[in-house]
Amino acid sequence: MNLEEFVKKLGLTINPKLHVVVLTGAGISAESGVPIFRGKGSMWENPEARKLASKAGPPWNTRETWEFYEWRRKLVSKCKPNAAHYTLVEMEKYFEDFCLITQNVDGLHGKAGSKNVLELHGNMWKGRCVRCGKIVSLPETPLKNIPPYCECGTALRPHVVQFGEPIDPNVLTAALTACSRAELFFVVGTSGVVSPAAQMPLIALQHGAKVVEINPNPTVLTPYMTISIRGKAAEVLPQLWKTFLLFSQKQEVKF
Numbered sequence: 001m002n003l004e005e006f007v008k009k010l011g012l013t014i015n016p017k018l019h020v021v022v023l024t025g026a027g028i029s030a031e032s033g034v035p036i037f038r039g040k041g042s043m044w045e046n047p048e049a050r051k052l053a054s055k056a057g058p059p060w061n062t063r064e065t066w067e068f069y070e071w072r073r074k075l076v077s078k079c080k081p082n083a084a085h086y087t088l089v090e091m092e093k094y095f096e097d098f099c100l101i102t103q104n105v106d107g108l109h110g111k112a113g114s115k116n117v118l119e120l121h122g123n124m125w126k127g128r129c130v131r132c133g134k135i136v137s138l139p140e141t142p143l144k145n146i147p148p149y150c151e152c153g154t155a156l157r158p159h160v161v162q163f164g165e166p167i168d169p170n171v172l173t174a175a176l177t178a179c180s181r182a183e184l185f186f187v188v189g190t191s192g193v194v195s196p197a198a199q200m201p202l203i204a205l206q207h208g209a210k211v212v213e214i215n216p217n218p219t220v221l222t223p224y225m226t227i228s229i230r231g232k233a234a235e236v237l238p239q240l241w242k243t244f245l246l247f248s249q250k251q252e253v254k255f
């Protein structure tokens, strides 16, 4: 893999003023050991997960739902951000206009140090009141009380978008706006099958962005990408970022 060739192919001047958007999916978390939802090795292969999940359900603020979430939270609490997460922290510091959009609910971007993260599907370390809408940080596992309660006296639900539920319109609007402004867009570890995230790289392309895909396998998005790099996010992203920085320094010297 010759990353210099890839960067040349993009034909962009790398500088802090570029509008940059990154969309991350389950792949980046899986590299940190977070149990995945789809495909081989998914958490549904674990009978305990299936049993707990079968009892979780609307209105989602029940003991049964939180027992399933506590099972997941305990597993994720042992996972650490990887080199890809940390590279995104560096990128956020470098670019003045940088937007990180994630489909992951594990909070690993925040744990790595990313400041502004649009969490499309919420965050498993937060609860939301089904009555007053207050969002409460719940960083500890195990929780003292299951279900945890809001100060208004109502049981909280996990602040996570369940299958079939809509994404928070404020989060979605912010993400789509960023996509339409992007000049450089990275798709990292997402299979491109879950909407509306799957449309985001295509929206960026339509508005003239160069889109870079990083994924171990080809995806449905691959044919549309400006460049597509096969590999693990934790390996490719740090190297690619180093190459970008080398290019930006060359350009500074040149001009």
Ligand SMILES: [Zn+2]
Binding pocket: 129, 130, 131, 132, 133, 134, 150, 151, 152, 153, 154
């Ligand atoms: Zn409340």
